[in-house]
Amino acid sequence: xxxxxMLFPFSSTGSSNYPVSSSMTxxxxxxxxxxxxxxxxxxxxxxxxxxxxxxxxxxxxxxLNSQSSSLAIGSGTEPQAAKKKGEKKIxxxxxxxxxxxxxxxxxxGYRWRKYGQKAVKNNRFPRSYYRCTYQGCDVKKxxxxxxxxxxxxxxxxxxxxxxxxxxxxxxxxxxxxQMQVYTPF
DNA sequence: CGGATTTGACCCGCGC
DNA sequence: GCGCGGGTCAAATCCG
Numbered sequence: 001x002x003x004x005x006m007l008f009p010f011s012s013t014g015s016s017n018y019p020v021s022s023s024m025t026x027x028x029x030x031x032x033x034x035x036x037x038x039x040x041x042x043x044x045x046x047x048x049x050x051x052x053x054x055x056x057x058x059x060x061x062x063x064l065n066s067q068s069s070s071l072a073i074g075s076g077t078e079p080q081a082a083k084k085k086g087e088k089k090i091x092x093x094x095x096x097x098x099x100x101x102x103x104x105x106x107x108x109g110y111r112w113r114k115y116g117q118k119a120v121k122n123n124r125f126p127r128s129y130y131r132c133t134y135q136g137c138d139v140k141k142x143x144x145x146x147x148x149x150x151x152x153x154x155x156x157x158x159x160x161x162x163x164x165x166x167x168x169x170x171x172x173x174x175x176x177x178q179m180q181v182y183t184p185f
Numbered sequence: 186c187g188g189a190t191t192t193g194a195c196c197c198g199c200g201c
Numbered sequence: 202g203c204g205c206g207g208g209t210c211a212a213a214t215c216c217g
Contacts, residue, residue, distance in 0.1 A: 114190060116209055129208070133189085142208095 095157045110134075112141060123147045134163050 112130035119126045125145040132139040139159040146152040 113188085115211095117191080118207065118209095121206070127207090 097155060110139075120144060137163055 111133045113133045114128055115131050116129035117126050118129070123144065124147050127142055127144040130141045130143070132141075137159075139157065141158065142156045144154045144156075146154065
């Protein structure tokens, strides 16, 4: 596998076949996905799980929620608190967005270490699991392609980065900051 | 040599 | 209670 760096559809480089070529319009597209999700465009994703203690023992290494076959866009903004009564549920913010890209590796400026890869049912392409390699930063991310359109890559972020970006990436940094603003967290 | 990847095994939640 | 699906760990491997 070759390593593609800097290949970023969000960038100004017009190499990609991104529907919008304007500068800020890109971010708008992203937000469109988010809003659509909240509106019920996609199926709601449950972010019920929590993580009381960090992974210290090899036995307590289960967390995360299991999503359905389809890709769902979830977020910490989910009205989870409304239905459940006083559960120790720590909302785990989850963000997902689709991008049109030839490569799975979307460099968002953070350092990721791949820790797993699993084949998904209903999908010929495997899903990759990444984790941020920053001390104290347990942000996870998974990348998956759509069976229908291999050109579409779905990236799902889990958690928020509590540290500055390690790599200068103008455009995405801007988008990221906007995403954080958009989120109540 | 150190850090990142790879890949199979293991484990858990849920549905039947 | 078992099987399936999905997620994570961990040892071995690869690469710079």
